Amino acid sequence: MLVPMTVSDFIDRARTVYGDRVGVVDEPSQVADPLPDLTYAEVAALAKRQAARLDELGIGVGERVAIVSHNAARMLVAFFGVCGSGRVLVPVNFRLRPDEIRYIVEHSGSRVLLVDPEVDEALASVGAEHRFVIGDDDAIFAAEGVEPRAWEPDENATATINYTSGTTARPKGVQITHRNIWTNALTFALHAGVTDRDVYLHTLPMFHANGWGMPFATTGLGVPQIVLRKVDGAEILRRVERHGVTFMCAAPAVVNAVLEAAQTWEGEIPGRDRVRIIVAGAPPPTKTVARVEAELGWEFIQIYGLTETSPLLTINRRRAEWDDLPADERASLLVRAGAPALGVSLSLSPENEVLARSNVVLEGYWEQPEESARALEGGWFHTGDGGTIGDDGYLTISDRKKDVIITGGENVSSVEVEDVIFSHPAVTEVAVIGVPDEKWGETIKALVVVGGEEQVTEAEIIAWCKERAAGYKAPTSVEFRSELARTATGKLQKFKLRAPYWEGRDRQVN
Known part of the structure; x- marks a missing residue:
């Protein structure tokens, strides 16, 4: 028997098995009125109403719906209301500039655009055939009781298109199928040991590789999901304490924020011997891993993957054989990307x-x-x-190998930043590289050659970038050079340019 695997399977099981359980606790501090605590039956009902509304708008199977939003319960619903009805969700990084978001909306051919009210004004110039502000529920959801049209399940159909920074100036739209999502969710949940006794905190942006697939895995297993809109170390600790959180996914910068907040936390750190923090983006220093275990009492789990792989490829979790090792030695084993996940x-x-x-x-x-x-x-x-x-x-x-800098968990194309800097009239050559940074893992450095009698300052270069690209893509430092290392054919030798900043380290990622 071959039964197609689709996104709907996760919400259908949650409604059937855990329908009366609170499944989603929305972020209380947001511009839109937060949704009340939702049971999984209510999440499923909202997803159906969203699918029915797309029917009313004439949005067919396979057509795209873009969403630009911070973490929110309504965004979580969209994974099931849009993808679960055969449409394609396009989650967009809300930190991007309007012209970057416009490119993604237009390139994906999205007929519907859902915009978080916090960025609505800034994105006034970005439109679609149907444009709605999240929180305008009468426009986004059909009336109660309206049933959506049935969709013939197809596990090989595209469920989401996730745009990612690459080595070209324009982002690429990664087509993730229902089968991709299913496989990732199950293997991730298996390796992370997720059960219905867990409580998940959305510290990871849902737009980022579909929240690494956790919205699907946790829904299918009936896990209560706590929505965190903006990362704050102290607030993470408060949510862990208030809701009994047991696991979360995070970039290294989030780990650092929690460790910093723990320094001034009064009383015992919440979640000790209970919380698992799953980290990816770039492996943090060994001492950070050791501090998570010693200062927080949380389990540190390292993973490696890409948007193109849904994303889980490898997982590195503490093994029984390592229990008796010294903390530093155990930490040094955990900073590796890990062993292949099941099926990889x-x-x-x-x-x-x-x-x-x-x-x-x-x-x-x-x-x-x-x-x-x-x-x-x-x-x-x-x-x-x-x-x-x-x-x-x-x-x-x-x-x-592909010149992508991962800073604070965000992928930044060095080629894209170089293109922006090179547009400055004083710049004749530029190379953008990632250099180690304690807080962000890596940060962006620009090596710039200025032509002739032209003059420009570091601050002016950084400001030039911030005016023309998302703020997190701007370099944090600029060095002026008389020349840049190149091959005989004129190609930049970035490994030579990076080398002095990574001296003494055995990896050129941090």
């Missing part, structure tokens, strides 16, 4: 690029067949990351 095969190219094969690998890049063919050449997904695989099967990421 890893390999290395002759150039030590990490290659992956799994049911979580993307269908392709939206309307970019050449990029798709390049990424999936030879039946393997080419990650663009360099690494090594130990005798025990554990992957360690050593450097980044």
